[in-house]
Every structure is written in C-alpha cells, then in structure tokens.
Amino acid sequence: MTLKNDLFLRALKGETVERPPVWMMRQAGRYLPEFMEIREKYDFFTRCRTPELASEITVQPIRRYGMDAAILFSDILVIPQAMNIEVQMKPNFGPYLPNPIRSQKDVDAVVVPDVHEELGYVMEAIKHTKELLNDEVPLIGFAGSPWTILCYCVQGQGSKNFDIAKSFCFSQPIAAHALLQKITDTTIAYLIAKVEAGVDAVQVFDSWGGMLAPEDYSEFSWKYIQQIIDALKDLVPVIAFGKGCWFALPEMAKSGAAALGVDWTCSAKNARYLTGGQITLQGNFDPARLLSPPAEITRRVHQMIDEFGKDRYIANLGHGILPNIPLENAEAFIEAVKSYKVS
Amino acid sequence: MTLKNDLFLRALKGETVERPPVWMMRQAGRYLPEFMEIREKYDFFTRCRTPELASEITVQPIRRYGMDAAILFSDILVIPQAMNIEVQMKPNFGPYLPNPIRSQKDVDAVVVPDVHEELGYVMEAIKHTKELLNDEVPLIGFAGSPWTILCYCVQGQGSKNFDIAKSFCFSQPIAAHALLQKITDTTIAYLIAKVEAGVDAVQVFDSWGGMLAPEDYSEFSWKYIQQIIDALKDLVPVIAFGKGCWFALPEMAKSGAAALGVDWTCSAKNARYLTGGQITLQGNFDPARLLSPPAEITRRVHQMIDEFGKDRYIANLGHGILPNIPLENAEAFIEAVKSYKVS
Numbered sequence: 001m002t003l004k005n006d007l008f009l010r011a012l013k014g015e016t017v018e019r020p021p022v023w024m025m026r027q028a029g030r031y032l033p034e035f036m037e038i039r040e041k042y043d044f045f046t047r048c049r050t051p052e053l054a055s056e057i058t059v060q061p062i063r064r065y066g067m068d069a070a071i072l073f074s075d076i077l078v079i080p081q082a083m084n085i086e087v088q089m090k091p092n093f094g095p096y097l098p099n100p101i102r103s104q105k106d107v108d109a110v111v112v113p114d115v116h117e118e119l120g121y122v123m124e125a126i127k128h129t130k131e132l133l134n135d136e137v138p139l140i141g142f143a144g145s146p147w148t149i150l151c152y153c154v155q156g157q158g159s160k161n162f163d164i165a166k167s168f169c170f171s172q173p174i175a176a177h178a179l180l181q182k183i184t185d186t187t188i189a190y191l192i193a194k195v196e197a198g199v200d201a202v203q204v205f206d207s208w209g210g211m212l213a214p215e216d217y218s219e220f221s222w223k224y225i226q227q228i229i230d231a232l233k234d235l236v237p238v239i240a241f242g243k244g245c246w247f248a249l250p251e252m253a254k255s256g257a258a259a260l261g262v263d264w265t266c267s268a269k270n271a272r273y274l275t276g277g278q279i280t281l282q283g284n285f286d287p288a289r290l291l292s293p294p295a296e297i298t299r300r301v302h303q304m305i306d307e308f309g310k311d312r313y314i315a316n317l318g319h320g321i322l323p324n325i326p327l328e329n330a331e332a333f334i335e336a337v338k339s340y341k342v343s
Numbered sequence: 344m345t346l347k348n349d350l351f352l353r354a355l356k357g358e359t360v361e362r363p364p365v366w367m368m369r370q371a372g373r374y375l376p377e378f379m380e381i382r383e384k385y386d387f388f389t390r391c392r393t394p395e396l397a398s399e400i401t402v403q404p405i406r407r408y409g410m411d412a413a414i415l416f417s418d419i420l421v422i423p424q425a426m427n428i429e430v431q432m433k434p435n436f437g438p439y440l441p442n443p444i445r446s447q448k449d450v451d452a453v454v455v456p457d458v459h460e461e462l463g464y465v466m467e468a469i470k471h472t473k474e475l476l477n478d479e480v481p482l483i484g485f486a487g488s489p490w491t492i493l494c495y496c497v498q499g500q501g502s503k504n505f506d507i508a509k510s511f512c513f514s515q516p517i518a519a520h521a522l523l524q525k526i527t528d529t530t531i532a533y534l535i536a537k538v539e540a541g542v543d544a545v546q547v548f549d550s551w552g553g554m555l556a557p558e559d560y561s562e563f564s565w566k567y568i569q570q571i572i573d574a575l576k577d578l579v580p581v582i583a584f585g586k587g588c589w590f591a592l593p594e595m596a597k598s599g600a601a602a603l604g605v606d607w608t609c610s611a612k613n614a615r616y617l618t619g620g621q622i623t624l625q626g627n628f629d630p631a632r633l634l635s636p637p638a639e640i641t642r643r644v645h646q647m648i649d650e651f652g653k654d655r656y657i658a659n660l661g662h663g664i665l666p667n668i669p670l671e672n673a674e675a676f677i678e679a680v681k682s683y684k685v686s
Contacts, residue, residue, distance in 0.1 A: 160503060163665055166631035210587075213607040213629045213661075244553075246589070247608055264556040265590055286556045288509035318556075322506055 003200075005137045008069040011280055011314050012201060012237040012258040020305060020313045021068035022337035023140075024330070025241075026320030027061040028073045031330060034060050044089040045081075048074050049121045055128035062137060064327075065334045069138050069201075072129060072194075074122060076144030076205060080153050082118035083186055084111040093157070100156035102168065104175040112182050115189045122190075123197035130198045141199035143191055143228075145206035145242070146183040147221035150176065153183075162211050169220050176220065184224045188231045195235045203239040203261070204228055210244015217248055229255050239282060243319060249274035264289075264318035268307035281308060284318035285333065290325045294332035301336035310342060346543075348480045351412040354623055354657050355544060355580040355601040363648055363656045364411035365680035366483075367673070368584075369663030370404040371416045374673060377403050387432040388424075391417050392464045398471035405480060407670075408677045412481050412544075415472060415537075417465060419487030419548060422529055423496050425461035427454040436500070443499035445511065447518040455525050458532045465533075466540035473541045484542035486534055486571075488549035488585070489526040490564035496522065505554050512563050519563065527567045531574045538578045546582040546604070547571055553587015560591055572598050582625060586662060592617035607632075607661035611650035624651060627661035628676065633668045637675035644679035653685060 008021040035057060047053045057073040077095055081087045088096045129139055154165040169176040191202050209221045225240055232238050233256045240252055241261025252260050259280035262271045271281050315337040351364040378400060390396045400416040420438055424430045431439045444450060472482055497508040512519040534545050552564045572581050576599045583595055584604025595603050602623035605614045614624050658680040
C-alpha cells in the first residue's frame with residue numbers, strides 16, 4: 001500500500017521535498033486525443049457512470065505525462081443528480097437543469113440520498129482506478145462546494161454572474177440555507193465514501209465563490225466548506241480551491257485544510273501574505289498561458305516555483321486546462337516542474 | 344456654468360463633503376420602465392446614434408432619483424465600430440462581431456478614425472444632454488479599456504474567460520500590442536472630443552481586466568489605461584474601474600487617476616489598504632444585493648459608507664445595475680446615501 005511516488009502527499013504534509021509535485025486541474029480532458037476517442041463513443045454521464053471508462057480516463061494523463069497525482073474523472077454535478085435534481089449535459093452548451101430550484105417548496109423536494117446507492121458507481125471507479133494506478137501515484141477525489149452546486153441548481157445552467165442564484169440567496173435566505181445544508185450533508189457522506197473506497201486526498205472546488213462579496217461568501221459558501229473540512233480532515237488531506245476567492249484566504253488558512261488552491265490573479269507573494277506563510281498552496285498558472293511557446297512556458301513555470309518556493313507548494317494551473325492546448329505545451333508545463341532545481 | 348450640485352466633482356478632488364455623492368453604473372438601463380418604452384421603439388444603435396434619444400435616456404434616472412451625476416448613454420463598442428470593425432447587438436445574445444480579429448493582417452486593416460467624423464453623434468448627444476441637465480449635476484463620459492475592447496474584437500462575442508482573446512495576446516503579442524495601440528489612440532481622441540463637447544469627468548471601464556494575471560494585466564491592459572489617464576488627467580478627472588483588478592490597485596493608485604472603482608469582492612478595508620488610503624474610491628455594492636428588501640439595502644449601504652468613510656468616496660454599485668431590480672430597491676440605494684449621517 002506504500003506509494004512509489006508520494007511527493008504530492010508529502011507536500012500536503014508540509015514536508016521538505018526535492019521539487020514540488022505537479023498535476024493539472026482537468027488533466028483528464030479534451031486536450032488529450034486518447035480522451036477524445038472515448039468521448040466520441042460514450043456520452044458524458046456514461047463516461048462518469050461506467051467504472052471501466054472513468055478509471056481509464058483518469059489514468060490517461062498519468063500514462064502520457066507522469067503527473068505526481070491522478071484525479072478521478074467525474075463531475076461536480078453528480079451530486080445534484082443523486083439528490084433527485086435532473087441534470088443534462090448539452091453538447092455545445094454545458095450543464096442544463098430543466099427544473100431549477102426557486103422556492104422553499106422546491107428545496108423541500110430535494111433528497112439527501114444514500115450515497116452508496118445513488119453514487120456507488122463512483123466508488124467502483126475508484127477501486128478500478130487504484131488497481132490501474134498500481135500504487136504509482138496518489139488518487140484525488142473531489143466535489144463541488146455547496147455554494148457552487150447551488151449556483152447550478154438555482155440558475156439552471158452556467159452563467160457569467162449567477163444573478164438568479166444570488167437573487168435566490170438574498171431574497172429567500174432561509175430556503176437557500178436549507179438547500180446548502182442538504183448539499184453539504186450529501187457531499188460529506190459522498191467524500192467519506194470516496195475515502196473508504198480508496199482516494200488519498202480530496203479537493204473541494206468552489207468555482208463560483210468569487211461571485212460573492214466577502215460577507216456573503218462567509219455566509220453562503222465558506223460556512224459549508226468548513227463543515228466539509230471538519231468532517232474529512234482527520235481522514236485525508238483536504239484541498240480547498242476557491243476561484244476568485246483571494247479575499248477569503250486568511251479565513252481559509254485557519255480552517256484545517258491541508259492546502260489551498262489559488263488562481264492566477266493572486267500572485268505567489270499575495271497568496272503567501274494572505275495565508276500567513278505556513279500552509280501548502282496549490283496553483284496558479286493561467287491556463288491560457290499554456291498557449292505561449294514551450295520555451296516560454298518553461299521559463300514562466302520556473303519563475304512561478306521561485307516565487308511560491310519549492311516547499312509547501314503544489315504546482316498546478318489556476319483553473320482547468322483548456323481544450324485547445326497543444327500536447328507539447330502541456331508536456332512543457334509538467335516537465336518544467338519535474339526539471340526544477342533550486343537556483 | 345457653475346453646477347448646482349458639485350458633490351461628485353468635490354469628492355473627485357478629495358474635498359471634505361457633507362455626504363458622499365452617489366450614482367449607479369448602468370443607471371440608464373432596463374430596470375427603468377421609461378427606458379423600456381424607448382427600447383421597444385428603437386434598436387440599440389439607433390438609441391446610441393440619435394442625440395435626442397441618448398440624451399433623454401441619460402437624464403431619465405436623474406429625473407426619477409436625483410443621482411449626483413449623470414453618465415452619457417452609449418456603449419463601449421461604438422469604438423470598434425468607428426474603427427471599421429462590424430459590431431452587431433443581437434437580442435438575447437449581446438454583442439456579436441462577425442469578423443473577429445485573429446491575425447496581424449486583420450489588425451493592419453483596423454482604422455484609427457477621425458472621431459469627429461465617425462463619432463460626431465456622441466458629441467451631439469453630449470451637447471443635448473448638457474442642455475437637458477441645465478447645470479443641475481455633472482455629466483460623465485466613458486470608454487472601455489483597450490484590453491476590454493480587444494476582448495470583444497478578438498473573441499467576437501461575450502465569454503466567460505475570453506480564452507480566444509487571451510490566446511491571441513499570448514501567441515501573437517506583436518499583433519495584440521499593435522491592436523491595443525490603435526484602440527488606445529482612438530480612445531484618447533474620442534475622450535478628448537467628449538471633454539470638448541462638455542463632459543465633466545470620464546470613466547474608463549476595464550470590465551475584463553480581472554481575467555489576466557498581474558504581470559499580463561500590466562502588459563496588456565494597464566499600460567494602455569495609463570496612456571489614457573496621462574492624456575486626459577489635466578483636462579478632467581479620470582476614474583479607472585477594473586472589475587476583478589484588486590491586485591493592480593497599488594499601481595493604479597499611482598497613476599494620476601482622480602478615483603478608482605472597486606467591485607464588491609474587494610472590501611473597503613482592503614481597497615483603502617491596497618491604494619494607500621489617499622485616493623478617492625468608488626463602489627462597491629453587489630448589484631445582486633439590490634434584491635434584498637429595501638430596509639436591508641439601507642442598512643448595508645450605511646455600513647458600506649461607514650467602512651469606506653464619507654470623504655474621498657463615491658457611493659456606487661460594484662458593477663452595472665441588473666435589469667430585474669425593483670424600482671423601490673434602486674430608490675432605497677440612492678436614498679440611503681442621501682440620508683447618510685456620520686454616526
């Protein structure tokens with residue numbers, strides 16, 4: 001059960017390492033031709049729900065590039081789906097929820113499911129993936145933050161500003177909190193089940209936390225992420241990633257999370273300052289900067305590591321990799337971290 | 344020529360005032376029934392190009408609520424339109440540019456126009472509006488930042504992450520800078536013409552600056568806004584507003600801008616800290632928070648003023664008002680500022 005490469009877990013513990021570990025958010029994704037082959041044959045939820053497919057997709061980037069961690073292929077919206085909220089994935093459109101939640105009555109109809117029953121396919125995929133990984137690198141499990149899940153459940157689709165979701169919270173706060181608590185309870189049970197099935201760490205993605213003012217973020221988002229951290233942190237290391245949530249970093253640093261993700265608008269210096277300098281940070285290369293020529297990617301990655309420091313640091317992008325990134329550019333990113341030497 | 348209400352201009356100079364001035368970004372907008380009446384009869388660019396319509400729309404919110412400043416009804420995309428780039432405004436879609444710029448050759452075809460010839464209708468609208476305003480309150484003119492204009496010109500439409508625009512900058516930086524300079528030259532001539540026509544202050548909107556990492560922001564956005572400030576600041580006060588650009592506030596505070604706009608993710612305390620405490624700040628009520636009940640809006644507005652302080656401060660939203668805001672809620676926002684008393 002000992003991992004051959006435990007760099008990622010050591011960085012999460014804050015241990016001194018020879019170089020930072022590296023992985024990429026959405027590393028099992030559309031930029032990979034081997035992923036596109038599977039994508040042409042099976043629709044989105046079939047890929048999520050079939051353990052053989054999800055595990056194969058999960059290990060594809062590890063085979064090609066040898067990242068220091070794998071992240072289970074899945075989607076944050078399997079949670080509302082398991083809660084009896086219909087979720088469709090429309091081609092060229094993204095997620096679509098035909099019956100969005102807009103009232104207390106809608107919230108009352110939302111179910112906190114038995115996660116083993118409704119999401120057992122995820123646990124099967126984890127077991128499959130662990131076999132394929134053969135103890136080479138650790139496996140990360142993930143979930144969306146309750147606020148981010150609420151955004152989709154109420155808005156009904158992606159949005160630039162999630163104005164309907166925010167309006168719901170601000171005009172019907174009691175219903176909003178009831179929904180957030182149901183999502184939180186489900187998410188905690190789900191992540192615990194993932195740990196039992198074998199994931200070595202978990203990451204909570206708060207993709208839309210940055211839409212909220214600091215006070216509203218504490219009330220509608222952070223409060224629930226903290227519950228998740230409290231429930232999980234003694235089982236596995238927890239990484240909390242809030243896109244655009246720089247303002248909350250001081251609070252997040254005190255949460256018991258093993259590491260915090262930061263996006264590219266927050267410099268290493270600002271991130272270290274805001275978090276007090278002790279916690280492991282993860283990030284924050286601008287995904288669009290992977291369109292630069294490979295030599296420039298290498299230079300910028302080395303500069304990024306210099307700025308964060310090689311310890312208490314996990315090299316990553318600041319958000320998911322874009323579908324149009326050339327393979328050699330993704331490789332340049334990974335190799336730049338692997339070849340890093342303290343200057 | 345002396346304004347009856349010069350509170351806004353005094354706050355821009357940093358003078359001590361009895362209460363902060365107040366206006367709302369996009370205050371001449373879809374939440375107003377009198378605006379919707381005009382909107383039903385005339386399409387978007389007809390409204391922009393007809394001085395009688397643009398001036399009438401501009402003064403509508405002042406008549407109803409008595410804000411301390413008017414802002415000329417127009418659109419940031421009149422600039423690319425004047426530069427020989429086709430811009431359409433599609434119902435239920437937003438801006439659409441059928442021939443987006445993707446190469447040096449495309450950039451070469453972009454024209455730096457005679458703004459009096461191509462945008463004379465804006466200057467006419469300003470003269471009309473000044474007559475209607477009858478020296479009651481000052482009139483603000485505006486332009487998009489060159490980076491934000493480039494985003495639309497290259498992406499061809501709105502976007503969550505403007506990945507195509509960013510890719511263009513990162514893979515063809517020489518072409519990108521040539522385009523940015525052409526937009527900057529046009530914008531400077533345009534804003535100077537607006538000042539000559541009678542506007543009392545100008546605001547530069549960098550709506551998409553927050554998509555960029557700090558280093559890229561300096562290179563692709565701020566550099567050009569600084570040129571605009573340098574060219575305008577001795578003529579009228581300049582307000583620079585960058586949504587999501589908290590990380591650039593220290594640099595912006597040294598620019599010669601009279602005031603800086605901040606969005607709601609940057610608390611008053613953070614904004615004062617990042618800008619050194621001396622410059623006038625404008626913002627930053629979350630537009631979605633105008634969905635709260637009026638009594639709560641009043642409480643939150645008073646708290647916001649307490650936190651920013653009544654001096655060197657212009658009360659505003661952190662972005663444009665949403666179309667679904669009830670009239671009484673907009674009124675509660677304006678009245679809360681007008682009724683503010685130092686406690």
